[in-house]
Amino acid sequence: xxxxxxxxxxxxxxxxxxxxxxxxxxxxxxxxxxxxxxxxxxxxxxxxxxxxxxxxxxxxxxxxxxxxxxxxxxxxxxxxxxxxxxxxxxxxxxxxxxxxxxxxxxxxxxxxxxxxxxxxxxxxxxxxxxxxxxxxxxxxxxxxxxxxxxxxxxxxxxxxxxxxxxxxxxxxxxx
Amino acid sequence: xxxxxxxxxxxxxxxxxxxxxxxxxxxxxxxxxxxxxxxxxxxxxxxxxxxxxxxxxxxxxxxxxxxxxxxxxxxxxxxxxxxxxxxxxxxxxxxxxxxxxxxxxxxxxxxxxxxxxxxxxxxxxxxxxxxxxxxxxxxxxxxxxxxxxxxxxxxxxxxxxxxxxxxxxxxxxxxxxxxxxxxxxxxxxxxxxxxxxxxxxxxxxxxxxxxxxxxxxxxxxxxxxxxxxxxxxxxxxxxxxxxxxxxxxxxxxxxxxxxxxxxxxxxxxxxxxxxxxxxxxxxxxxxxxxxxxxxxxxxxxxxxxxxxxxxxxxxxxxxxxxxxxxxxxxxxxxxxxxxxxxxxxxxxxxxxxxxxxxxxxxxxxxxxxxxxxxxxxxxxxxxxxxxxxxxxxxxxxxxxxxxxxxxxxxxxxxxxxxxxxxxxxxxxxxxxxxxxxxxxxxxxxxxxxxxxxxx
Numbered sequence: 159x160x161x162x163x164x165x166x167x168x169x170x171x172x173x174x175x176x177x178x179x180x181x182x183x184x185x186x187x188x189x190x191x192x193x194x195x196x197x198x199x200x201x202x203x204x205x206x207x208x209x210x211x212x213x214x215x216x217x218x219x220x221x222x223x224x225x226x227x228x229x230x231x232x233x234x235x236x237x238x239x240x241x242x243x244x245x246x247x248x249x250x251x252x253x254x255x256x257x258x259x260x261x262x263x264x265x266x267x268x269x270x271x272x273x274x275x276x277x278x279x280x281x282x283x284x285x286x287x288x289x290x291x292x293x294x295x296x297x298x299x300x301x302x303x304x305x306x307x308x309x310x311x312x313x314x315x316x317x318x319x320x321x322x323x324x325x326x327x328x329x330x331x332x333x
Numbered sequence: 334x335x336x337x338x339x340x341x342x343x344x345x346x347x348x349x350x351x352x353x354x355x356x357x358x359x360x361x362x363x364x365x366x367x368x369x370x371x372x373x374x375x376x377x378x379x380x381x382x383x384x385x386x387x388x389x390x391x392x393x394x395x396x397x398x399x400x401x402x403x404x405x406x407x408x409x410x411x412x413x414x415x416x417x418x419x420x421x422x423x424x425x426x427x428x429x430x431x432x433x434x435x436x437x438x439x440x441x442x443x444x445x446x447x448x449x450x451x452x453x454x455x456x457x458x459x460x461x462x463x464x465x466x467x468x469x470x471x472x473x474x475x476x477x478x479x480x481x482x483x484x485x486x487x488x489x490x491x492x493x494x495x496x497x498x499x500x501x502x503x504x505x506x507x508x509x510x511x512x513x514x515x516x517x518x519x520x521x522x523x524x525x526x527x528x529x530x531x532x533x534x535x536x537x538x539x540x541x542x543x544x545x546x547x548x549x550x551x552x553x554x555x556x557x558x559x560x561x562x563x564x565x566x567x568x569x570x571x572x573x574x575x576x577x578x579x580x581x582x583x584x585x586x587x588x589x590x591x592x593x594x595x596x597x598x599x600x601x602x603x604x605x606x607x608x609x610x611x612x613x614x615x616x617x618x619x620x621x622x623x624x625x626x627x628x629x630x631x632x633x634x635x636x637x638x639x640x641x642x643x644x645x646x647x648x649x650x651x652x653x654x655x656x657x658x659x660x661x662x663x664x665x666x667x668x669x670x671x672x673x674x675x676x677x678x679x680x681x682x683x684x685x686x687x688x689x690x691x692x693x694x695x696x697x698x699x700x701x702x703x704x705x706x707x708x709x710x711x712x713x714x715x716x717x718x719x720x721x722x723x724x725x726x727x728x729x730x731x732x733x734x735x736x737x738x739x740x741x742x743x744x745x746x747x748x749x750x751x752x753x754x755x756x757x758x759x760x761x762x763x764x765x766x767x768x769x770x771x772x773x774x775x776x777x778x779x780x781x782x783x784x785x786x787x788x
Contacts, residue, residue: 183349192349264344272622283342284349314341 165207169216173203177217180284185224187280190269198224221285222295225277267317275310278303420503421446428522431563434538435493438522438560445555447501453544458496462530466558468495468549470542471535478535479525491542493562494535495549499527539563586652588694589663589684594650596682596696597667601644605631612696613685630699637702642669642678653735655683655769655776662697664778666735668765676712677782679765701779713783717758721783722751723768735767736760743768761786 178199185195202223206216268276281287281295289307293300421442429437450465457477458467473491476483526532539546539562548561592611599608609627634640649668668679680700715721734743734754744753754766763784770777 183346186349187345262344262348264341265348268345268348279341280345283338283345311337311341315337318337318340318344 165216170203170207173216173220177220178203181217181221181224184221184280184284187268187284188225188273188277195224218295263317264314267314271310271313275306275313278306279310279314282307420501422503426522428536434540434562435522435536436562438495438534438536440534440558442556442558446497446551446558448498449551449555451549451551454496457494457533458531459529462498462500464498466495466497466549466551467531468493468547468560470494470544470547472542476535476537478523479528479533490540492535492537493539493542493547493560494533495558495560496531496533497558499530499532502532536560536562586663589665589682590650590652592684592694592696593665593667593682597644600631600635612699615697634699634702639678640680640700640702642672642675643667643680645669645672647672649765651735651738651765651767653738653740653767653769654733655778656733662776664767664769664776664780666765666767666780668763668780668782670763670782671712671784677763677765677784679767679780679782681767681769681778681780683769683776683778698778714787715756715783715785717756717760717785719756720753721756721766722753724751725770732768732770736764756783756785 182192182195182199185198186192189195189198199220202220205223206219268279271279277296278292281292282289287295289300289303292307293303296303421444423440424443425441427437427439427441428435429439431437446466448464448466452465452467454467454469457469457471471477471492471494476492521537523535523537524532525535541563546563549559550561551558596608596611599605599611605628606624608631609624612627612631614622614627647670649670651666651668652663653666655662655664663684665682665684666679667682669677671677682696682700683698684694685697713721732743732745732752734741734752736754736757737760739757741754741757746753752768752770754768756764763782765780765782767778767780769779
């Protein structure tokens with residue numbers, strides 16, 4: 159946020175026309191709840207606009223902010239308190255236990271993926287980001303992205319076709 | 334791209350297809366929200382034209398000299414206020430946490446403040462600089478911090494904000510880099526400005542925001558400003574209490590040490606299944622992930638030569654509280670002392686689950702390894718009084734540092750994304766330094782070992 163231009167009304171219109179649906183899809187795939195995804199994107203958009211933030215890429219900024227919002231329903235103090243209450247029940251991540259309401263084999267498999275894998279899958283397939291870009295986006299190492307993507311593809315392949323991890327190994331992951 | 338990739342992509346697009354979903358976001362809805370904020374600003378100023386000018390002025394000053402306040406994620410202007418005779422600089426800011434939120438803020442200056450008058454303001458001041466320190470209370474649902482509006486979830490009811498005229502500060506002063514000491518887990522302390530003629534200091538998280546709970550005063554010599562929220566500080570004491578309520582009790586510390594000891598014993602025995610069951614899987618895996626899915630992460634730990642040092646004999650274990658608000662998860666630090674040419678090693682485990690049932694205690698965060706850890710600092714020889722600079726800063730809130738069991742001050746440099754500690758006097762030999770940092774979720778924890786004194 160240190161660089162870039164203040165977002166203008168035209169930037170917002172362009173985002174709504176060209177990028178908004180893709181971003182909502184990504185967030186939906188991450189959190190499994192389209193309404194929550196729409197809310198998260200809208201809140202992020204309001205944030206970037208109403209606060210006069212300076213950003214280089216509105217779509218990228220809103221995607222990051224919306225994924226973060228969808229990722230964590232807790233913030234700050236109440237987040238910590240709730241999290242500690244959850245520890246004893248062995249539910250360390252509220253999102254991981256959230257219902258994933260879509261039907262079908264792919265949806266079930268996607269909903270069963272750990273959150274980190276789900277995020278990588280959504281960014282890779284719906285935003286067409288490379289491993290390097292996803293790493294930069296999520297702030298993790300490229301190797302971590304590859305691992306998450308590899309495991310997620312194995313799981314999804316098995317869900318769709320019942321194939322093995324060895325077959326998955328033969329597939330190429332673009333980096 | 335393989336057929337599988339195409340299939341996954343098509344499937345995801347179908348799953349997330351907006352058809353049939355709620356109505357699309359329209360530009361008007363966004364614009365309406367922005368208008369609401371403008372209206373609110375106008376109401377605050379009781380003069381819409383002035384309020385709009387203030388917004389424009391804020392944007393312009395950020396363009397001129399903006400940088401990011403990491404605590405809020407906002408741009409904050411650091412351009413110099415106009416200097417005046419007798420202007421001061423901030424030498425130190427101390428923020429003390431209490432049961433229910435921030436309890437006290439103390440600011441110390443290098444000279445007497447130009448004014449001593451303190452006034453309550455019904456709203457965030459707008460419309461230009463004044464000649465007095467102002468303070469106000471904001472509802473947690475809408476906290477205005479210079480140009481930004483934040484919200485703060487329950488149980489907090491609001492914030493206490495105080496405002497010091499910008500022209501009281503010496504020309505060129507950057508109040509954001511003055512030393513900030515956080516004690517006993519204050520929720521959050523944010524500064525920004527100059528904005529509308531003031532620097533704003535926002536104290537987040539008091540459970541009570543009744544005006545009568547706030548006492549603000551300047552010492553007779555004018556060099557010290559104290560903002561007291563709620564009961565007087567004698568209830569909390571000035572000393573850091575690592576194992577006292579509300580941070581961490583001894584039973585919790587003992588339980589945390591036990592689970593880590595058992596985890597390490599499992600690793601020594603090669604029983605990775607048992608070890609995996611002592612780890613929550615956070616943050617990589619879901620809570621129901623079977624041990625088979627957790628074991629690879631344990632194996633990754635075991636592939637780190639630094640980590641395996643703590644499986645040897647002669648290790649020391651200490652338990653310290655992490656950064657927290659009313660609760661603090663214990664951090665269990667294991668120190669393997671220097672052995673021949675091998676430097677000392679320390680790693681940290683964040684442990685959770687103490688509040689409801691001690692029987693369900695488990696490791697919440699495994700130690701960081703490799704480049705993601707502080708091990709780059711390990712093995713150094715240092716002297717008492719020497720400063721150690723540590724990469725990284727807390728995402729929200731603050732940081733705590735311990736040498737062994739003793740808490741030491743940690744200075745957070747948001748501008749350079751580093752933290753700094755000073756090796757205390759009176760320590761010698763191999764020591765473990767444990768750092769915990771606040772995050773929006775659970776605290777982060779890491780440790781490293783250094784040797785104090787000559788070989």
